[in-house]
Amino acid sequence: MSDSCCGTTTFEIEQFTTPQQTAPGMAGLPVVVIGAGPVGLAAAAQLTERGIDFLLLEAGEQVAASIAQWGHVRVFSPWKYDIDATARRLLEADGWTAPDPEWLPTGAELINDYLAPLAKLFGDRVRLGAKVTAISRLGYDRVRTTGREQAPFLIRLADGTELRARAIVDASGTYTSPNVLGASGLPAHGEGEVSVDHALPDVLGADRDRYQGKHTLVVGAGHSAATTLLALAELPGTPITWAIRAGDATRTYGGGDADALPARGALGTRLRAHVESGRITLLTGFFTHRVNATGQDIQVISRDPSGHEQSVTVERIVSATGYRPAHSIAAELRLDLDPVLGSTRALAPLIDPNQHSCGTVPPHGVDELAHPEPGYYAVGVKSYGRAPTFLMATGYEQVRSVVAALAGDWQAARDVQLDLPETGVCSSNLVQAQEQRVGLATGISGGLLAAPLPLTTVGAPAESGGSCCG
Known part of the structure; x- marks a missing residue:
């Protein structure tokens, strides 16, 4: 028991x-x-x-x-x-x-x-x-x-x-062994035919030229997605779209001032501000179903369980799906x-x-x-x-x-x-308690302490299930 x-x-x-x-x-x-x-x-x-x-x-x-x-x-x-x-x-x-x-x-x-x-x-x-x-x-x-x-x-x-x-x-x-981009646990149609980047690229450093000025789609609701989004927001002239399956981004925004790890709380606060200001375009209820290469661009099509479709055309995709x-x-x-x-x-x-x-x-x-x-x-x-x-x-x-x-x-x-030390809000998308627990989780999930300084917990960022500490 x-x-x-x-x-x-x-x-x-x-x-x-x-x-x-x-x-x-x-x-x-x-x-x-x-x-x-x-x-x-x-x-x-x-x-x-x-x-x-x-x-x-x-x-x-x-x-x-x-x-x-x-x-x-x-x-x-x-x-x-x-x-x-x-x-x-x-x-x-x-x-x-x-x-x-x-x-x-x-x-x-x-x-x-x-x-x-x-x-x-x-x-x-x-x-x-x-x-x-x-x-x-x-x-x-x-x-x-x-x-x-x-x-x-x-x-x-x-x-x-x-x-x-x-x-x-x-x-x-x-x-x-990252999860696929597709929303049902299966690869999206055409996923293997387009370039999809792994979570947590070095957007402000070694990978800057790959993203500067390129419309980028970030898929995922964990801290690794948030890390990449906040880094992209520091690149001038770089359009950003963020796609999640949930109906809102409350879980990703996290505990804010209630988080006993101040840097992690600031992550959600800053991300929310970028979404509300329009710097980051948030697509909710987005279930990646198909990706199509269209010249230099990539069309990403969502089909939710009811059959409703929405789409976005971008130049780069970062998959932070766990x-x-x-x-x-x-x-x-x-x-x-x-x-x-x-x-x-x-x-x-x-x-x-x-x-x-x-x-x-x-x-x-x-x-x-x-x-x-x-x-x-x-x-x-x-x-x-x-x-x-x-x-x-x-x-x-x-x-x-x-x-x-x-x-x-x-x-x-x-x-x-x-x-476990009492140092942070720890919740999942299904257990909405705010137990004060932390540790170095494995895999990746993260945010930004202060641009251009990325900050993360080592955990499994997942659009399907989320991060253990976010």
Whole structure:
């Protein structure tokens, strides 16, 4: 049973546990962590502190490659909320000095001042350019059962290399699998035939020439959409159209002066002012159905559930419609995925955005993250599937619990606690409470502190579901 401010929910959890004793066939094999972002590196810190051998695989050519894509953006939450406690202990023992706890770092500063120094502690156990394409059990496809738990995991990389592991901690995130532009979860007709830009382009920096003077359509209602809109508003002679499915932009405007993170509250206030002044044209009830290339322009056509159509013709499109997990690399593993969210079945009722905001998600750990495939755990934003209610603090507690279980310390693994600081309005489009909670959420959602200084939380911006902290 889980208690929260939104009532009491009762549910049954089927527990899949990892054997405490390492099978003979796995003796001497490392735990493989996938993804060198904040949660993956926190898992590496936990494994280091527990004395467990590991290998961390990062698909990108640098640590936190996804964060590097929006390195120009400044996060809402100050440093004091962005650093994992175990990672901090390891860094300080190495002579590292923490940044100003009240400073709001950019994505680049998160990497340079925290994640890169942390990764350096792990030496050659961090491998860059190591893209995982598939995970299986050595000698076993998904169907074979007898002796399965005794077989090591087999990890295949894009270059053909194959590795073995005794357990997998998958913190690969969702940044590389964005949602489509189409409003029904399917690509809009013609979507693959036109140029659509990813969320959070560097509008005021490296990408300025792509947008200056170009009529740009931003699709999405999360903080990443707001970040881009406010940046575009700083470009003179640049028409801006903003399209959302909702009937109004109240959720995106957020808490305003009621938000205990002043920069985030200012985001909604400034965005509303631009819409009301006419600097940004807002299209509501916009369900992207078709995109047509018309010479140098792109026509975007909306068709709502009643069949009503509206359209806009623009020169550039920025899709800030959120992200979804890609479970294809684990297709030969036995996963117990919720059919709606794509999280584990046990976790789904705790994070369901129809019932919860990020502030009402109860603490959870190894039992809720376990699959019928012992030893495989998806953690971080990937663990939440398509639910936009994830906070970074939750991810840090997830990996602490999982690593404790891998160490055989089940008492610590199941002593799951989450104390979120009271620093901001946290709501979803379906749960309109204003719980005072914050953490560094994963994925992207953002705004502007003061032009041209973008500011965001790291979270999953989604037109379908919204941001966990906005």
